[in-house]
Amino acid sequence: MIRLHCTKKLLAKLPLHSSGSLKRKRPLPYAANDEPESPLSGWHANLLTIQRRNCVLFVHDSTRFPVLATCLTKPDFAELDWWFQDALLNTLLKSGANEAQMDAAESALAELVCDSECDRSVQATMNRMGQDLEYQIWYDRLPISDLAPYRTGAWLADRPCTVKGVKGAIWPQREMLALLDTARR
Secondary structure: OEEEEEOHHHHOOOOEOOOOEEOOOOOOOOOOOOOOOOOOOOEEEEEEEEOOEEEEEEEEOOOOOEEEEEEEOHHHHHOHHHHHHHHHHHHHHHOOOOHHHHHHHHHHOOOEEEEOOOOHHHHHHHHHHHHHHHHHHHHHOOOHHHOOHHHHHHHHHOOOEEOOOOOOEEOHHHHHHHHHHHHOO
16 A cells, blocks of 8 residues: 555545545556555645646645646546546656566555545645646746646656755755666665
8 A cells, every 4th residue: 555645735636535545446557566564655645726626736745746637537536546646657757767676666555544634744735736836837928738747757866855854955856766776676
């Protein structure tokens, strides 16, 4: 399972079972990992409304790696597992992940289990990334439907982030690829 800490705004939109898993209609594209906790577990997610469209920004807790899903409709929230897996793998490709890292990511994918716990440090990073995203859309005068979410996620990952308790800054793209290198061993 992949633990997903959702904001109240996002949690209100998700159709959840009492266990925290999504009430989905179609099977997951990748669910090879049936361990209790996946090596990729630990994400925060926030619902952003950009140009009256629902977008979800996911940020990995330890690496601060962002994943973006744009233009979601109400039925898409039941399939958030699928949207997350698709966006994660494609953002990793845009970030320069090699084949071994992609295989490690694919084997670590599992179903999302949602809750409302939060870490203020991760939320601060997520808010900053959301503001940068909105500024890019405003500055480039882009319709949100024309935005390339995978490339935008890679762009957000290629910048330093501060983490509470860590001296200096971390680079999300490097940290996620290093995590995938250790996960495949």
